[in-house]
Amino acid sequence: MSDVSMVVNGRNVSGSLEDRTLLVHFLRDTLGLTGTHVGCDTSQCGACVVHVDGKAVKSCTMLAAQASGAEVVTIEGLAEGGELHPVQAAFKEHHGLQCGFCTPGMIMAAVDMIARHPDGLDEATVRDELEGNICRCTGYHNIVKAILAASEAMAGKARQAA
Amino acid sequence: MYETTYHRASSVEDAVKLIGSAEDGKLLAGGQTLIPTMKSRLAAPTDLVDLRQIDALKGIEVSGRSVRIGAGTTHAEVAGHAGLAEVCPALTHLAAHIGDPHVRHMGTIGGSIANNDPAADYPAALLALGATVVTDKREIAAADFFTGLFETALAPDEVITAVAFEAPAKCGYAKFPNPASRYALTGVFVAKRDDGVRVAVTGAGDDGVFRADAIEQALSTSFEPSALEGVSVPADDLMTDIHASADYRANLIVVMAKRAVAAANG
Missing domain, CATH: 3.10.20.30 (Beta-grasp domain)
Structure with a gap:
């Protein structure tokens, strides 16, 4: 033990x-x-x-x-108080899930990915970086859209704070 | 997973002591192969000696063209090291394409070479770079270190502490990843120095990583992809499995070598 x-x-x-x-x-x-x-x-x-x-x-x-x-x-x-984390909000907004089973891992991977790319992400990078996360419903399209949107939103927030 | 006893080593000496007193112990680096292997009950060590908290095993030193990478350095750290990218960009490229981002946060260069998976990427790099594997007991040339499928020259209680090499004038790596596992179905690392070209192949040999003589000779005359037109590699000692035949791999070696040379020439 x-x-x-x-x-x-x-x-x-x-x-x-x-x-x-x-x-x-x-x-x-x-x-x-x-x-x-x-x-x-x-x-x-x-x-x-x-x-x-x-x-x-x-x-x-x-x-x-x-x-x-x-x-x-x-x-x-991830969520603070009643407010969803920007990546969670983006998955909701862009319908980045269907059955939802892979979603926790996708979101945790996305938060890490966005943190490692402070200058922003493009579609090819997001798809490449999702190598270690499998989704059997969505075909990834809306997941990629959600991550790109979250990356933009978080960069915007960082700019406001600066 | 069968039962096991976990130990956390505080130093290399501590790890050697712990592994020496274990009945059937295994050193645990990043665990990205060992833990899945234990989960599937293909490995059942009585004891695990965790090396991950040993600071002496971490870090990358680049001094001129001399490179030393601590055995506990993760793939993500190798991939992201600016100084290393300057003198040996093929190695940072290689590290950036092992597994996936989460695996790269845990997996280490020492763990990878100690396991010597016949489809792992690092063995090809070390062999082509003429690297030295440094352990707590001695220094082993890469050519003597990789001895066969999942086999190395390491003694059971020997701990890899670092990998060292002189960066070549040019180097490149290209792999054809298995579409499911992303392991190299065939990967080729080329390194060009003043005294010649070394080419090492992973994923294809039926006895693990090896040097491709015919390709080395052709590239020694002209270090261009076109130098490999018409060059063929014998399929005799190559692997055949459900993923690819030996003939298919023989062809892939030449194709990947061309791409590696193109990458090396930038």
Whole structure:
């Protein structure tokens, strides 16, 4: 057994877990944060993407013990108060989902992608960067549209703040 | 995943001690291959020794044309390093096309070469660059390091600490990714120096990464894609699997080599 402790969505959490426990199972089963999904068993689909110390990672491909001491953000940690995060708002506005299963991972990947491209994104880059996230409904078109719109909106906000 | 015991190493010495006292232990770098392999129960180490928190394994140093990359440096860090891109752009390009962004945030150069997957990208780069693999015990030339499918010259308790090489005058990498896995169905790394050209091939050999003599000879005369017109690579020792036949891979090697040379010439 491992004692793990980490900060998840700004809250200190800890638990005593089997060493083989994956981060995604700690988040879902121990903490009840079921927004992070498990879509495949092969580290391909990206439905489980969360941020660990500010970087998007696949939480099904990391042990909870590896993440002990880290800061983790899940889809539940994005909205502030009642207000959706700009990426969440853009997915809603542009209908970037159908069944919604891949959406938490898509949004976490998108937030990371936008942060890594502060000068903005183009369609080719977005499609390339979505390599690790699989959607079986939308054909990606509206997901790409939503991410481009969010990137614009967030750049606008950053300009206003500056 | 079968049960395992997790240990977090605080230093390379600590890792060596921990792995030495484990019954059937494995060093855990970024875990992007090992964890999925354990999930599918193809690996079941009794102990995992996590190297990710060892600061001494991290970072990239570029001094003139001498490059040293810490074994714990992630693919994303290699891909995004401006100094490295200046002297060896093919390597940053290669790192930027491993897996996907999330995998690149975790996966490391040390973990990749220790695993020596026959379709991994880094082995081709190291072999073509004539790189040295530095461990806690010794320095191993890349040509001696990669010994076969998933096999290396590493002892069970040996820890890779860095990869070092002199940047060549020109280098290029081109791969044909498997459309599903994005691993290299065939990848070719070319490195041109004053004393010759080295060409290493991944994803195609039935015994892992290898150098393509015929292509090296042709490019030593003229380092242009056109120099490879009519050059063929024997299919004898190439892999045949559900994705591609040996003949198909033999053809891909020449095509990828041409693209790699074009990339190297900018």
